[in-house]
Amino acid sequence: MGCDGLAINPPTRYVRSMSKWRVAGLILVSITLLAALLAPWLTPFGPNDLHLYDVLREPGATFLLGTDGLGRDVLTRLLYGARTSLSVGLVAVGLATGLGIVIGTAAGMGPRWLDAALMRATDVMLCFPTIFLILAVIAFLTPSLMNVMVVIGATGWMGIARLVRAEVLSLRGRSFVEAATLAGASNTHKAWRHILPNALPPVITSMSLGLAGAILTEAGLSYLGLGVQPPTASWGAMLTEGKAVIEAAWWLITFPGLAIILAVLGFTLLAESGPRKA
Numbered sequence: 001m002g003c004d005g006l007a008i009n010p011p012t013r014y015v016r017s018m019s020k021w022r023v024a025g026l027i028l029v030s031i032t033l034l035a036a037l038l039a040p041w042l043t044p045f046g047p048n049d050l051h052l053y054d055v056l057r058e059p060g061a062t063f064l065l066g067t068d069g070l071g072r073d074v075l076t077r078l079l080y081g082a083r084t085s086l087s088v089g090l091v092a093v094g095l096a097t098g099l100g101i102v103i104g105t106a107a108g109m110g111p112r113w114l115d116a117a118l119m120r121a122t123d124v125m126l127c128f129p130t131i132f133l134i135l136a137v138i139a140f141l142t143p144s145l146m147n148v149m150v151v152i153g154a155t156g157w158m159g160i161a162r163l164v165r166a167e168v169l170s171l172r173g174r175s176f177v178e179a180a181t182l183a184g185a186s187n188t189h190k191a192w193r194h195i196l197p198n199a200l201p202p203v204i205t206s207m208s209l210g211l212a213g214a215i216l217t218e219a220g221l222s223y224l225g226l227g228v229q230p231p232t233a234s235w236g237a238m239l240t241e242g243k244a245v246i247e248a249a250w251w252l253i254t255f256p257g258l259a260i261i262l263a264v265l266g267f268t269l270l271a272e273s274g275p276r277k278a
Contacts, residue, residue, distance in 0.1 A: 028266025100160025108168025
């Protein structure tokens with residue numbers, strides 16, 4: 001029983017499915033994270049160390065995944081490229097999630113005119129294909145790791161904003177929120193103390209998908225030369241470098257391509273088997 005005898009419906013509970021797909025996703029994501037964190041200890045080389053007598057060396061005992069056109073160890077650059085991809089993904093998704101939560105909460109808790117204004121602005125942003133919007137913005141900026149993070153984050157908040165707004169609208173009429181209103185709680189207090197904690201589980205699932213999308217976007221921008229700039233190790237840049245010598249050095253595009261596929265697949269599987277309502 002709640003305030004003044006009101007029956008208070010408990011917040012929505014979420015459970016996680018420990019399916020085989022989620023386990024597979026956890027394994028792939030864990031491998032990616034460990035590769036990024038332990039990169040200096042997993043290889044004896046630096047990402048930009050040149051071995052001029054071993055240019056385009058095939059995979060073997062010394063260079064497990066071969067070398068590139070400058071004699072750099074491909075395995076080492078893959079490991080450090082994981083750092084780049086995860087850094088971009090985490091910062092970009094963190095920025096997009098923060099913007100989406102603020103905008104979605106303001107739309108769901110605010111007056112109708114604010115809700116309408118924010119949602120129409122969101123719809124306008126959604127009308128533009130994301131990749132073209134990113135290309136248009138980044139064309140006016142100097143290509144760099146930080147700019148890539150900010151641009152991807154600043155153009156990826158719309159889906160989260162709509163998701164948070166829907167969750168807020170579904171929760172604001174629940175009895176435990178009405179009880180907080182009767183107790184004199186402000187809209188800000190109700191939003192941050194009672195509504196958002198119960199709206200976050202689906203947002204966390206969306207963040208996992210967002211990480212997969214950010215990794216793909218960073219790889220695409222780097223492949224086009226608009227993302228991370230040489231000599232910083234990046235999976236997308238490695239694909240560009242390998243494209244010119246694909247017939248003579250198959251490993252230069254095979255291993256970066258597999259790294260992108262496995263990392264994106266891992267985060268996607270986590271999202272597909274994320275929290276569901278009990």
